[in-house]
Amino acid sequence: MLERLEQGNVALSQSAQALREARDAAEEANVAKSQFLANMSHELRTPLNAIIGYAEVLREELDILELKRSLEDVEWIHTSAHQLLGLINSILDLSKIEAGRMGIDLHEFSPLSVMQEIEGMLAPIAAQRNNTLQIVTDPDIGEAYSDATKLRQCLLNLGANACKFTENGQIFILARADGEDLVFSVSDTGIGMTASQMNRLFQPFVQADASTTRRYGGTGLGLTITWRFAHMLGGTVEVDSVEGAGTTFTLRIRANLREYGAGEDDIPNAVQTEAVLDNRLRSTAKPLALIIEDQPSALQLMTRLAQRANFETICAEEGETGLQLAYQHRPDMILLDLTLPRVNGWQVLEALQADPELRSIPTVVVTVDDDRSRTIEAGAADHLVKPIDHGELNDIFVQYSQKHDGAILIVEDDPGTANLYARGLNQMGYTTQVASGGGEAMRLLQQGTFALIITDLRMPDGDGFSLIDRVAEMPEEQRPKIMVVTGKVLNEEDGKALTGKVVRLIPKNGLSPRKLGRNVQNLEAHGNAA
Known part of the structure; x- marks a missing residue:
């Protein structure tokens, strides 16, 4: 026991050191990136300011001289320079958010006043494509304590998008209070999107598809920044759309961030805002899912499915924050991407496995990497490859939405496989004992009561068929159910020997801890083979 504790301490110390080194390296990289962006900002803004300034001067002089053709040319120069300046500002905003240096300016303001400003800014943009703009604000919306500037930018991004992708149509923006939240819906009657196009939204520099970029222009940064600002607030x-019929974006923010732990000082970044909200979420009776994912569209999808399955959610966009939230909140399950900034998913898995308490949390890897066997070996409960199947992800949430009980005997001579099975069942709440062969299994059966036996058919001290026959001879009130997990190809004779004695037969190849747990759960629910 002392030796195990010492080994655990060494592993934890090594993991902590690796995390510190990763953090230091990430901080150095962020300093370098911030300095580069500051320099680039100065170098790019200086000539742009001159271009915009002289274009305005020329515009005034050409208007006086009534040189209409030249005036049109200068208007294009002026407009293009402003577009380029907006692009630079967006890139800088995104970089600040990713580096954790985007602050929140908390203050009290009137959402009604913000909506009036939005109307004045969007009206000329809507008119460019002959659109009608309607803005309706609930008079009982009240006051807000948040960041009005970031809210305004979110609504401008969404409203400008609606105007850009709609022609001879209508733009509706509705604002209302919903309990402790403020809800803003931005709807249009424009081109709409398909389901596959919606899955690509909220990623930096990505629009619905390449043809959209060619026809309508834009950088794809506006929605990414809106999504991240929304989380900071x-x-x-969320988005709903019908191709050819229009799109609705729904922005929901907290009306009063002061009530959730924010003081008069600025909140430094999105991570701290999420941590404040997490304390509130964990106080509910619902199960809690931690989602560690840096891709906004994937994070939004998993969050929506989790909430639909009656989970509360907490989110992290990089590994170090994810680990901090796991230590702080002990979630009921974790969804983990492998490609993360600062501390990657492999390091997160290693740190989770090094902690005895966090090791008991089922962690499902969701990534583009298809190295499934490696992630399972590293401690994952299962491995899903993007693009994920919505139904399977929903099944995962349902599976881990409640804890189970009952004693299970695992009969497996390979220690690694036995540990894999035990890990998955323990994470679902079952208690397990492991026997390396049939003889040891029978001794354990004499000492205790088990609801289920999970056994292979190949064993060093006699095969699994003998064990199954001996269990079948036990009194019915003491006889546990038997599930066979084997890599053996069964012939007709083998099938007859097992008939009536086992309740389920599962191929060993590709079996993950989660899928084993799901089979046990289904067996518990239905009581027979499936």
């Missing part, structure tokens, strides 16, 4: 952005 304690909220979310």
